[in-house]
Amino acid sequence: MSLDDLYQRVIMDHYQRPRNKGRIEEGAVTVDLNNPTCGDRISLQMRVEDGKIDEARFLGEGCSISLASASMMTEAVKGLTVDQALELVDLFSKMMQGEAIDIEKFPVEDIEALSGVAKFPARIKCATLAWKALEKGIKQQKRA
Numbered sequence: 001m002s003l004d005d006l007y008q009r010v011i012m013d014h015y016q017r018p019r020n021k022g023r024i025e026e027g028a029v030t031v032d033l034n035n036p037t038c039g040d041r042i043s044l045q046m047r048v049e050d051g052k053i054d055e056a057r058f059l060g061e062g063c064s065i066s067l068a069s070a071s072m073m074t075e076a077v078k079g080l081t082v083d084q085a086l087e088l089v090d091l092f093s094k095m096m097q098g099e100a101i102d103i104e105k106f107p108v109e110d111i112e113a114l115s116g117v118a119k120f121p122a123r124i125k126c127a128t129l130a131w132k133a134l135e136k137g138i139k140q141q142k143r144a
Contacts, residue, residue, distance in 0.1 A: 010113035014068035019075050020057045028055075031137040035125045040066040044133040046077075048141050053077045053085055056134075063126050069114055070130035076108040082138045089135045096124045 028045040035041075040062030047055045056074040060067055073092075077085045088106065095101050098118040106112070117127045 004116065007113035007116055010110050011064055011068040014071040014110065015064035018058075018067055018071040020071065020078075021059065022057050023059065024055055024057050028057075029137045029141045031133040031140065033129055033133045033136070035062070035066065035129050037122070037125055038063060038066075040126055040129050042066065042070055042130050042133050044070070044074075044130060044137055046134070046137050046141075048082060048138075051081050053080055053082065058130060058133075060130075062129075063123075065114070065117060065123055066126040066129050069127045072108055072111050072114070073130045073134060076106060076111060077134065080107070082142065085134060086138055089131050092131050093128065096128055 024045040024047055028047045030043065030045045032041070032043045040060070042058055042060040042062070044056070044058045046053055046057075056077050058070045058074055060070055076088060080088070091101055091105055092111070095103075095115055096118050103112045103115070114127050117123050
């Protein structure tokens with residue numbers, strides 16, 4: 001099995017069996033974003049306590065890349081401080097731009113499967129949608 005095949009399987013696994021899909025009932029910051037180019041929609045909810053992301057969940061519809069990315073992102077940020085989460089947003093953005101990064105900095109190995117998206121500029125917005133929602137939610141939370 002090639003590395004591309006493995007990455008495709010990881011993405012499809014997160015798409016078909018998303019982690020952290022659903023709503024947080026109380027005390028959550030909610031961010032709704034969409035990608036009008038292809039119709040992806042993400043509603044991200046997160047609860048921050050004592051400067052750490054205690055819980056992150058999402059609902060959405062769209063392509064396999066956008067929903068798999070949301071699944072991976074919500075797994076990766078749980079338990080991180082908001083500053084650590086913002087560092088991951090920056091790292092993910094660099095990966096999507098094709099920059100060489102230290103993939104070991106991601107707390108969830110599956111995120112590496114999305115690195116190939118950088119070869120397809122039209123799909124980068126799909127992969128980054130949930131991460132932009134995370135960044136917006138953290139900024140909202142910091143202002144509150």
